Amino acid sequence: MKLLKLIRSTKDVRFVVEKANEDGHIERFDVTAPEAPKASLDRALTALVPMIAAVVGYASPAGIFPVGIAVSYTKRGTRSVSVRYLRTLPRTNRNYLASTPLLQLDEPADDEEGKPEVTTAEGNLIIAMITEARMYAEGERQQTLLPLDEPPAPAENPEAPADLFGEPENTQPGASA
Secondary structure, eight states: EEEEEEEEOOOOOEEEEEEEESSSEEEEEEEOBBOOOOOEEEEHHHTTHHHHHHHTTTOHHHHEEEEEEEEEOOOOOOOOEEEEEEEEEEETOOOOOOOOOEEEOOOOOOOOOOOOOOHHHHHHHHHHHHHHHHHHHHHOOOOSSSOSSOOOOOOOSSSSOOOOOOOOOSTTTTTTT
């Protein structure tokens, strides 16, 4: 199974994967799941904050809330990743959805060009995130549902980001449900 994308919100987790079926044909699955992820997935997302700040050139990691990862593959399997995140803008105290540039994660195959664009430590954090995302896609989740039908409560923490659609939330992405 190839993980292509995982986006974590306070209401659900969306992931896109490709898997070979019984005939060997590749099928793409785009799933929105209401089950809360294990705490380890949220920790893996949060661990990406310093890398995001370094890659994008922010002076401080404050106000960065990772919400997902996208993985692309060359024909030979070399992976590149982009991390989606919310950034709280200090001047307006609003959130801005952004992504890191696509960063090559692996050494290229023999007939490919390029080189890894992340440090070994950053690569290990990204691989841990990919592993957690794949485990979620394969069904390893908490046994609780995320609050799909509950209206969002007003933000009690002014630094807590709104969800991806601009609705105020009580919890930050990456916080355990």
